[in-house]
Amino acid sequence: MTLDQLETKFxxxxxxxxxxxxxxxxxxxxxxxDSQSRVNQLEKxxxxxxxxxxIAKEKLDKIExxxxxxxxxxxxxxxxxxxxxxxxxxxxxxxxxxEQVFQSxxxxxxxxxxxxxxxxxxxxxxxxxSGISAIEVRQAMFDLRNSGILEYDDETTNxxxxxxxxx
Numbered sequence: 357m358t359l360d361q362l363e364t365k366f367x368x369x370x371x372x373x374x375x376x377x378x379x380x381x382x383x384x385x386x387x388x389x390d391s392q393s394r395v396n397q398l399e400k401x402x403x404x405x406x407x408x409x410x411i412a413k414e415k416l417d418k419i420e421x422x423x424x425x426x427x428x429x430x431x432x433x434x435x436x437x438x439x440x441x442x443x444x445x446x447x448x449x450x451x452x453x454x455e456q457v458f459q460s461x462x463x464x465x466x467x468x469x470x471x472x473x474x475x476x477x478x479x480x481x482x483x484x485x486s487g488i489s490a491i492e493v494r495q496a497m498f499d500l501r502n503s504g505i506l507e508y509d510d511e512t513t514n515x516x517x518x519x520x521x522x523x
Contacts, residue, residue: 462488462496470506470517479513 357365465486470477479497483490497515501508507516 462486462492463499466493466496467500467505467517470515471520475516477515479508479515482515 465488466482469482469485477485479490479493482488482497483493486493488496497506497508500506505517505519507518508514
């Protein structure tokens with residue numbers, strides 16, 4: 357092989373290497389762009405999750421504050437009861453807490469009605485007498501039935517109080 361042939365072959369090899377280098381450079385740039393795009397996407401997802409976490413944390417803090425306040429009020433009521441508070445006054449305070457703080461007005465109203473002179477009610481009677489919607493009455497009946505406080509027959513819609521508290 358002559359020197360010119362070697363030089364030509366060497367230049368051809370250099371050109372091939374430059375072409376490969378250009379392809380590699382393009383692929384590297386593409387990978388850099390893809391990775392930067394993924395990094396941006398992950399940063400946005402992280403930001404969204406952080407926002408959701410902060411909102412949930414704020415809600416939890418509010419609930420914890422309300423719970424602490426309610427516990428404090430109940431402890432105060434208990435101390436006052438020990439000093440001779442009237443049972444009806446204590447019941448009124450608990451009713452306010454149940455209706456306004458724990459939002460169980462339907463449960464309380466229905467329990468008070470069930471403690472009346474009648475031993476058995478129908479679902480329709482309770483809806484009419486309480487002024488509460490049928491859906492809320494039915495949900496309260498299920499909650500109270502699951503707590504073992506009353507018996508509710510799905511077929512006849514009869515409701516019977518099992519545990520009397522106010523006698």
